[in-house]
Amino acid sequence: MSYLEFLYKYAPSFLNGAVVTLEQTALGTLLAVIVALIMGFMKMSSFIPVRWVGIVYIEIFRGTSLLVQMYWIFFVLPLFGITLGKFEAGFLAVGLNLGAYGAELVRGGVQSVPRSQYEAATALGMHPFTRMRRVIFPQALLNMLPPWGNLLIELLKATALVALISVADLMFVSKQINMSTFLSAQAFGTALIIYYIIARGIITPGMRGLECKLAKKLSIG
Amino acid sequence: MSNESFPLKLEGGDVPMVRFDRVTKQYGDLTVLDSLDLDVKANEMVAIIGPSGSGKTTVLRMLMGLELIDEGVIYVDGQPMTHMEKNGRLVRAGQKYLRRMRSSIGMVFQQFNLFPHMTALQNCMEAPVQVLGLSRKEARERSLELLKLVGLDDKMDQYPARLSGGQQQRVAIARALAMRPKIMLFDEVTSALDPEIVGEVTQVIRKLHDEHSLTMLMVTHQMGFARDISDRVCFFYEGKIAEQGSPEQLFDNPRNERTAMFLSAVLEAD
Amino acid sequence: MFDWRWDFTIEILPRLLEATGNTLIAAGLGYLIALVLGLVFALAQRTPYRLLTFAVRESIEFIRSTPLVLQIFFVFYVGPQFGIRLSPWTSGMIAIGLHYASYLSEVYRAGLDSVPKGQWEACTALNLSVRRTYTKIVIPQAIPTVIPGFGNYLVGIFKDTPMLSVIGVTELFHAATSIGAETYRFLEPFTLVGAIFLAISLPAAMLIRRFEDWIRASLGMTKLHAKD
Ligand SMILES: Nc1ncnc2c1ncn2[C@@H]1O[C@H](COP(=O)(O)OP(=O)(O)O)[C@@H](O)[C@H]1O
Ligand SMILES: [Mg+2]
Numbered sequence: 001m002s003y004l005e006f007l008y009k010y011a012p013s014f015l016n017g018a019v020v021t022l023e024q025t026a027l028g029t030l031l032a033v034i035v036a037l038i039m040g041f042m043k044m045s046s047f048i049p050v051r052w053v054g055i056v057y058i059e060i061f062r063g064t065s066l067l068v069q070m071y072w073i074f075f076v077l078p079l080f081g082i083t084l085g086k087f088e089a090g091f092l093a094v095g096l097n098l099g100a101y102g103a104e105l106v107r108g109g110v111q112s113v114p115r116s117q118y119e120a121a122t123a124l125g126m127h128p129f130t131r132m133r134r135v136i137f138p139q140a141l142l143n144m145l146p147p148w149g150n151l152l153i154e155l156l157k158a159t160a161l162v163a164l165i166s167v168a169d170l171m172f173v174s175k176q177i178n179m180s181t182f183l184s185a186q187a188f189g190t191a192l193i194i195y196y197i198i199a200r201g202i203i204t205p206g207m208r209g210l211e212c213k214l215a216k217k218l219s220i221g
Numbered sequence: 222m223s224n225e226s227f228p229l230k231l232e233g234g235d236v237p238m239v240r241f242d243r244v245t246k247q248y249g250d251l252t253v254l255d256s257l258d259l260d261v262k263a264n265e266m267v268a269i270i271g272p273s274g275s276g277k278t279t280v281l282r283m284l285m286g287l288e289l290i291d292e293g294v295i296y297v298d299g300q301p302m303t304h305m306e307k308n309g310r311l312v313r314a315g316q317k318y319l320r321r322m323r324s325s326i327g328m329v330f331q332q333f334n335l336f337p338h339m340t341a342l343q344n345c346m347e348a349p350v351q352v353l354g355l356s357r358k359e360a361r362e363r364s365l366e367l368l369k370l371v372g373l374d375d376k377m378d379q380y381p382a383r384l385s386g387g388q389q390q391r392v393a394i395a396r397a398l399a400m401r402p403k404i405m406l407f408d409e410v411t412s413a414l415d416p417e418i419v420g421e422v423t424q425v426i427r428k429l430h431d432e433h434s435l436t437m438l439m440v441t442h443q444m445g446f447a448r449d450i451s452d453r454v455c456f457f458y459e460g461k462i463a464e465q466g467s468p469e470q471l472f473d474n475p476r477n478e479r480t481a482m483f484l485s486a487v488l489e490a491d
Numbered sequence: 492m493f494d495w496r497w498d499f500t501i502e503i504l505p506r507l508l509e510a511t512g513n514t515l516i517a518a519g520l521g522y523l524i525a526l527v528l529g530l531v532f533a534l535a536q537r538t539p540y541r542l543l544t545f546a547v548r549e550s551i552e553f554i555r556s557t558p559l560v561l562q563i564f565f566v567f568y569v570g571p572q573f574g575i576r577l578s579p580w581t582s583g584m585i586a587i588g589l590h591y592a593s594y595l596s597e598v599y600r601a602g603l604d605s606v607p608k609g610q611w612e613a614c615t616a617l618n619l620s621v622r623r624t625y626t627k628i629v630i631p632q633a634i635p636t637v638i639p640g641f642g643n644y645l646v647g648i649f650k651d652t653p654m655l656s657v658i659g660v661t662e663l664f665h666a667a668t669s670i671g672a673e674t675y676r677f678l679e680p681f682t683l684v685g686a687i688f689l690a691i692s693l694p695a696a697m698l699i700r701r702f703e704d705w706i707r708a709s710l711g712m713t714k715l716h717a718k719d
Binding site: 059060062063064065066067068069071072075076079153156157158159160161163164171174175178182183184185188189191192195196199200 | 552555560564651677681684685689692693
């Protein structure tokens with residue numbers, strides 16, 4: 001079978017897999033952003049118990065493997081009466097894990113805003129909440145977008161692990177095609193290329209665009 | 222490049238220590254130096270002045286071989302430096318040839334560029350040991366002598382971070398001298414220094430000029446210093462020597478309108 | 492805790508600890524490969540050969556943008572298709588080494604780029620050889636920049652070793668899934684695996700931070716450059 005024939009025959013399967021991968025990536029990203037904001041700000045809290053929740057969360061999720069976390073969520077949580085479908089368990093693990101890394105980016109971004117900005121906002125009589133929302137966070141956001149771009153690529157790559165709990169994503173599909181055809185180079189190679197296209201054709205340009213937009217909005221771009 | 226019109230080497234009675242022969246340098250569309258001719262005699266001290274961006278630094282960097290030239294030939298002590306002879310023709314110099322030619326030139330940078338992880342003494346000894354193959358003992362003696370010359374023998378074991386800007390720059394001068402160059406290049410060596418310590422560096426240069434036989438090219442913004450130390454002053458403007466002459470002639474009776482404008486602007490600012 | 496069985500825990504612990512040894516070996520070996528290969532990739536990008544530079548840069552980009560687990564499958568299964576059989580360990584080490592080499596090459600690159608241009612020029616002006624310039628001037632100054640990256644990726648490669656279980660490398664995670672399959676008990680093995688990972692990666696991260704400070708201090712390298 002030539003590669004073109006191979007592609008023609010299996011394109012629909014790859015496409016279905018890619019759609020699931022995109023869904024996992026999108027839901028995982030949404031969750032990761034929420035977790036990152038909550039945990040990042042908790043870790044910056046001056047109230048020690050709150051800060052510790054942030055620290056413990058981040059250290060646990062960054063200190064163990066995503067695969068371990070995913071298996072735990074999928075196989076162990078049911079013992080506590082929480083049974084999730086494989087699709088939900090998949091993006092939940094990915095989002096919770098990458099969110100811990102994102103939390104550090106949130107913290108780094110906020111702390112990269114110069115002290116003088118706090119002082120200027122305080123001198124204008126701003127409430128700490130307003131100061132964060134109107135002055136500090138927008139600048140922090142601009143600083144942290146480039147590392148978030150890298151993090152989202154890591155997130156996309158991480159979604160490949162959901163195949164191991166049988167979510168029918170791109171990775172899963174390529175494994176199945178490999179098993180039925182033994183054309184490993186074609187099966188895995190095609191999947192690799194599709195991942196690359198999603199990463200550099202969708203995520204990277206998307207984040208660049210977002211950066212430009214934000215920079216313009218803050219009129220420094 | 223047609224090289225026919227460039228001699229393979231300079232011969233005759235009065236061979237200059239440095240010759241720029243129709244040297245052109247471009248960065249993309251920007252012509253930084255435009256068919257520059259410049260001769261420097263042995264033991265001559267030439268000051269280079271001119272507005273920012275006029276190509277002064279570029280002249281020194283090309284002579285040091287940090288930058289490739291686009292056209293023309295630079296000769297050092299009669300030998301081509303940017304080119305070498307091959308079958309009776311000049312071709313672009315290879316790395317090995319360039320390294321050999323470079324060994325007669327020392328350079329001091331505006332930002333010192335000392336090696337931060339080596340002491341003053343180690344900075345001075347590094348190249349003599351590694352490049353000239355001196356024994357550590359010889360290199361140490363030579364370096365100590367030079368650190369003494371720049372008045373820093375007591376600081377030989379200090380790291381650059383522990384030295385003031387003026388002291389760092391004096392170490393940098395000693396480091397360049399340790400290679401026993403025939404030609405020394407100084408690129409605005411006092412511009413990164415606070416005004417009150419400029420003197421300690423210029424004093425060292427003055428001493429070199431008075432007590433040692435060295436050919437020197439010095440880019441500077443200190444007109445007073447240029448005036449009383451140099452044998453000749455070149456005023457650069459837009460990649461060309463707009464005017465050159467003795468310090469008295471150039472500072473007191475500039476013939477070129479640009480020179481006059483530049484001088485009145487900088488002297489007023491002083 | 493809910494339904495936690497200590498006798499079972501004690502029963503499986505030796506097996507898990509033994510597998511932890513394999514995990515550490517896999518991480519160490521993979522990291523070594525990545526260190527060497529990463530340096531090769533970084534230096535290859537500094538050669539004047541445009542085509543080589545381009546090919547290396549694009550390959551790094553590709554490897555970094557695609558999942559490691561898929562690369563592991565690729566290396567393991569593609570060999571036999573062309574008559575080359577690689578053991579799980581060999582393919583695993585190739586895949587993980589290559590993957591992390593592409594990350595480490597960026598760390599090397601950033602380190603080399605962090606050394607100011609003036610340092611290279613001073614070396615040229617003093618006629619130091621290329622070798623000497625790298626070994627004595629540039630690399631010592633690049634070290635403080637690269638240490639955090641090196642440390643992070645060492646911990647990173649350790650946490651990615653469970654992926655090797657997919658082709659049958661018998662490391663820690665593999666042991667846990669085997670226990671789960673044999674006994675239908677998942678709580679203890681997976682919780683223990685998580686705990687073992689934490690117990691190694693947290694102190695490791697702390698040690699790396701200490702080491703970083705120590706290197707910086709011993710090189711005396713904060714704020715060493717002339718004012719700009
Ligand atoms: N590496 C470079 N790339 C592009 N342009 C350069 C580079 N180096 C210098 N130039 C340009 O060349 C011109 C001359 O620079 P330079 O010799 O440093 O001037 P000067 O030392 O007289 O201030 C300037 O316009 C500068 O911007
Ligand atoms: Mg200059």
